[in-house]
Every structure is written in structure tokens, then in C-alpha cells.
Amino acid sequence: MSDSVGASVVPFVTGEDDEEAGPRNPAERLHLAEAMRMAEAIVFASAEPVSDRQLAQRLPDGIDIAAAMAELQQVYARRGVNLVRVGDAWAFRTAGDLAFLMSRDSVQQKKLSRAALEVLAIIAYHQPVTRAEIEDIRGVETSKGTLDTLLETEWVRMRGRRKTPGRPVTYGTTENFLDHFALEEIRDLPGMEELKGAGLLSARMPSNFSIPLPPADPDDLTEDEDPLTDIDLEELGLLTPRVTEE
Known part of the structure; x- marks a missing residue:
């Protein structure tokens, strides 16, 4: 990313429109402007997306x-680099x-197979979902x-285990999935009409066909899911088995 991204925030212009956009108190505007500069520096310097919680921990109380x-996002709206929301x-x-x-x-990446794309789409729209589902x-x-x-x-992660016999693993999408496909949240996935318009769904779909609405917060476990434990992670090869001392 070019160093120009870290340029200081455009100075605020006083006036009626500016007053309607934010705090009217000049001191409050100055305080907000400085916070925006700090937030700009934090996000620019981070290799990963920066959460609201991380910003709150580092910005003034x-x-x-x-x-x-939101205001910083508007500043970058027409620039070569945009400030975007990722989850x-x-x-x-x-x-x-x-x-x-x-x-x-850009590095030429290997294309996903049709089967992988189908599975990815199913996980995105039906999460949490098991392999059998x-x-x-x-x-x-x-x-x-x-x-x-x-x-x-x-783009996909193991979420937990379904509370059913055999306790199958459930799968869901990640923030990397949102980032790659330029989605602010999982519910920004295209709906049925959008998919038809893009030629990805036949116009002759059955009348009872519907697309499930993804969860508002895919990070939260559902009532029929258990969290993955260290033992689960060991069994799935995601955690190095602990060595028991004799």
C-alpha cells in the first residue's frame, strides 16, 4: 500500500452542512478530527482489519x-484507496x-473446482452446516x-459440533471470506433476485424454492452447537496433542 494512504485527514470546513454532519461545538469537532487521524494511523499500520473494540482500546475515552x-470512510470514499468495513x-x-x-x-491463484464453489456457497448461505447436511x-x-x-x-472454518449423535463438525465462513468478496457482513450476500439477474439461478426455479437467510452474527454458536474443545481440536488435527508426563 502506498505511503500516501497515511496522509492526514482533509481539514474540516465550517459551515451549515458541516454543523449538521457532526458536533456543533468546535472543541468537539477538533477532538473528533484528532481521533479520526489516530484511527487512520492505526488502520493503515495494521496488517489485519482493525475491530471497533481494538480502536476503542487505543483511542481517547x-x-x-x-x-x-463513518466520517473517515467518507473522506476516503473518492480516493484511490477506500476505508471499508469488514465484519x-x-x-x-x-x-x-x-x-x-x-x-x-497479483499472484495467479489456482481456481476453485466447481465442487468447492458449490460447497462454499452452501456453507455461506446455510451456516452452521455439517458435511452430511x-x-x-x-x-x-x-x-x-x-x-x-x-x-x-x-474462507471457511470449523465452528463447533452439532448436538446430535456422532457430534459432527459444523462449518461456517470467516472474516477473510467477507474481505475477499467485499461484504460488510454475511447478510450482504446476494438474494434470489440478484442471483437470477446475474444468471446464476434459472428463471424457472420451483415456486417453493427459497434461499436461507444467513445468521446476523455467524460467530455466535447456535443452540444446537457445542464449542470446540482442546480435545476436539486435537482429534481434528488443529492442535498438537499434549504430552503426558510419566
Whole structure:
């Protein structure tokens, strides 16, 4: 990212429109402007999206984080680099209409197979979902390699275990998934009409066909899920087994 991203925030212009946009007290405006500069520096310097909670821990007490970030987002709205929302976090990203400038330097990535794309779509819309439920929706068996590929992309994660016999693992999407597909939250996934308009769904779909609404907060476990324990992580190969001293 160019160092120009870290340029100071555009000075505020006093006037009627400015007063309507934020606090009328000049001292409050100055306080908010300084907080925006600090937030800008924090997000610019971070390799990962910065959450509201992290900003609140590092900015002065009493700062309206939502107001400061919304105004900072407007400052960058027409620049080559935009401030974007990623889940509950913030990050700087190249403006969408300038992405072609980066294509020459980008690393050519291996395309996902059709099976992997189908599984990814099912997980995104149906999460939390188990492997058996994925197979039931697709109507075919899902290989472990397909799920492993999606886990390696870090677009999919193991959420927990279903409270059913066998305690199967449940899968869901990650913030990396939101970031890659430029989604602020999982509920920004395209709906049925949008998918039809893009030619991804047949116009002759059954009348009872519907697309499930993803959870508002995919990080929260549902009532029929148990959290993954250290023992679960060891069994799944996600945690190095502990050595028992004799």
C-alpha cells in the first residue's frame, strides 16, 4: 500500500452542512478530527482489519467510534484507496474501479473446482452446516479434500459440533471470506433476485424454492452447537496433542 494512504485527514470546513454532519461545538469537532487521524494511523499500520473494540482500546475515552469511522470512510470514499468495513472491523483497500491496476502484480491463484464453489456457497448461505447436511443439499458425496481446500483458503472454518449423535463438525465462513468478496457482513450476500439477474439461478426455479437467510452474527454458536474443545481440536488435527508426563 502506498505511503500516501497515511496522509492526514482533509481539514474540516465550517459551515451549515458541516454543523449538521457532526458536533456543533468546535472543541468537539477538533477532538473528533484528532481521533479520526489516530484511527487512520492505526488502520493503515495494521496488517489485519482493525475491530471497533481494538480502536476503542487505543483511542481517547469518550470517542464515538461509529461516528469517527463513518466520517473517515467518507473522506476516503473518492480516493484511490477506500476505508471499508469488514465484519466488525475496518481496513484500507484499493478502490474497486482501480483494481485492474494491480492485476499485473497479483499472484495467479489456482481456481476453485466447481465442487468447492458449490460447497462454499452452501456453507455461506446455510451456516452452521455439517458435511452430511452439505451432501444432502448437493445430492452427492463431498470429499474431505474439497473441505480441506476451503479451510486452506481461510474462507471457511470449523465452528463447533452439532448436538446430535456422532457430534459432527459444523462449518461456517470467516472474516477473510467477507474481505475477499467485499461484504460488510454475511447478510450482504446476494438474494434470489440478484442471483437470477446475474444468471446464476434459472428463471424457472420451483415456486417453493427459497434461499436461507444467513445468521446476523455467524460467530455466535447456535443452540444446537457445542464449542470446540482442546480435545476436539486435537482429534481434528488443529492442535498438537499434549504430552503426558510419566
